[in-house]
Amino acid sequence: MWSRGQAEGAGPVKLTTFPLRxxxxxxxxxxxxxxxxxxxxxxxxxxxxxxxxxxxxxxxxxxxxxxxxxxxxxxxxxxxxxxxxxxxxxxxxxxxxxxxxxxxxxxxxxxxxxxxxxxxxxxxxxxxxxxxxxxxxxxxxxxxxxxxxxxxxxxxxxxxxxxxxxxxxxxxxxxxxxxxxxxxxxxxxxxxxxxxxALNPRKVAPFGGKIDYDVDDRLVGNWYREGSGGYAGLDRRWDYWVGHLTFAYHHLAPSQVIISIGELDGCARQFAVRGNGPDPAIIAPANGVVKYDLIAPNVNSRTGRPMMSFDERHYGVLLAHLIEPRKLKIEIFSNKTTAEVKDFTAAARLYER
Known part of the structure; x- marks a missing residue:
C-alpha cells in the first residue's frame, strides 16, 4: 500500500511493544x-x-x-x-x-x-x-x-x-x-x-474501537450528501468531510447514539439524541419519517462516563427518511422542538452511499 511494490514478509505480525512505553x-x-x-x-x-x-x-x-x-x-x-x-x-x-x-x-x-x-x-x-x-x-x-x-x-x-x-x-x-x-x-x-x-477507558469489545457501522437498508452508518464527492469530497479540498453524515455510537460508551454532521452552521458538529433513540440500526424504509431531538453529547470523551454537570442542552430536530436502501432524505431544524417540526421543507437534502 505504501511500499511501492517492494513490501516483504509474511503476515500477520505480532506487536511486541506499543508506540509509547x-x-x-x-x-x-x-x-x-x-x-x-x-x-x-x-x-x-x-x-x-x-x-x-x-x-x-x-x-x-x-x-x-x-x-x-x-x-x-x-x-x-x-x-x-x-x-x-x-x-x-x-x-x-x-x-x-x-x-x-x-x-x-x-x-x-x-x-x-x-x-x-x-x-x-x-x-x-x-x-x-x-x-x-x-x-x-x-x-x-x-x-x-x-x-x-x-x-x-x-x-x-x-x-x-x-x-x-x-x-x-x-x-x-x-x-x-x-x-x-x-x-x-x-x-x-x-x-x-x-x-x-487498563489504560483504555473503553471496556466493551472490540476494545480498539469500531469504525464501520454501515448496514444496507438501515439508517445506521456513513452517508454522503449527493453531489459532494462521496467520502473523498470534491477537488481535494482540505475540508473533505463537509458532505459527510454518520449515525453511529459513542466510541467509549457504545450504547449511546451519536449523530455526526459534516456541515451545520459553518462547521462540523456532533450530537447525542434525547431519549437515546430511535436506534438507527433498526430504522428501515418502512419506518417512514423519524425525528431525532439533538442535544449536546453527555459522555466524557476521556473517561467514557456520563458528564456530572450535563444539562441536556437542546440544539434542534433532525428529520430522517430512508427512502431507499441507499438513499436518505435529511433536514435539520435549529432551535425547534419535535412538536414544532411536522414535515420536510424545500431545504431538505438527499444523501447516498
Missing amino acids: VEDISHINPMGMMASGHVTPNDHLYLVGKEPKTKLYDVLAVADGRVVAIQWRPNPPGGQSDSTVFDRAVDLKVIIEHAATCWSYLDHLVELDTAIQKQVGGELKPGQPMAVRIPVKAGQVIGKVRGGFTFDFALIDTAVTRKGFVRPEQFLKRDPWKPHTVDPFDYLDEPLRSELL
Whole structure:
C-alpha cells in the first residue's frame, strides 16, 4: 500500500511493544471517535503521554520492519489551515512496513530520531511524503512526541477487510487503508495486552474501537450528501468531510447514539439524541419519517462516563427518511422542538452511499 511494490514478509505480525512505553502513557483513546472534522468514525487510536507538553517522549516501532514513508506537514504561516495538522512548526507522519500485508503509522511526531534522519537520503522538507526504506527493529526509537498532546497510531492489515462498509470503494480516492484498519489489541500477547487495556477507558469489545457501522437498508452508518464527492469530497479540498453524515455510537460508551454532521452552521458538529433513540440500526424504509431531538453529547470523551454537570442542552430536530436502501432524505431544524417540526421543507437534502 505504501511500499511501492517492494513490501516483504509474511503476515500477520505480532506487536511486541506499543508506540509509547506503558509507563509513559496517560491514557489510550480507541478508534471510532467522531469529533470536529472526524465526521465519520476515526480510524486510529490516540495515545497521550503522562506529563505536560514540556516533556518529550520516545515513539517506538511496534514490530520489526522498514520505514517506508515520512511526511512533514506544518501549517503554513498565514496560509490555509489544515485541521489534521497541529499548529506547530513540525508535524511528522511516519509509516512503517512490517510485512507484505501489514503497516503501522505514527502521526503528529515533533522530532525524527537522529538514527532515522541520517538514513533519509536527503533533506526532509514540508510537503508530500518522502519515500524511503529504512530498516527498524521492534522497540527502536523513531522520533519524539510531546506530552499532553494526543498522537495517532494505526495498524493496517490488508489480509483483513472490515464488513461494515457497504461500499469500501468509497475510500480508494482517500484513505484507502481504512477498510483494512485493525484492532491493535488483537495483535498483542499477554501481559502487555492487559497492561495497555487498563489504560483504555473503553471496556466493551472490540476494545480498539469500531469504525464501520454501515448496514444496507438501515439508517445506521456513513452517508454522503449527493453531489459532494462521496467520502473523498470534491477537488481535494482540505475540508473533505463537509458532505459527510454518520449515525453511529459513542466510541467509549457504545450504547449511546451519536449523530455526526459534516456541515451545520459553518462547521462540523456532533450530537447525542434525547431519549437515546430511535436506534438507527433498526430504522428501515418502512419506518417512514423519524425525528431525532439533538442535544449536546453527555459522555466524557476521556473517561467514557456520563458528564456530572450535563444539562441536556437542546440544539434542534433532525428529520430522517430512508427512502431507499441507499438513499436518505435529511433536514435539520435549529432551535425547534419535535412538536414544532411536522414535515420536510424545500431545504431538505438527499444523501447516498
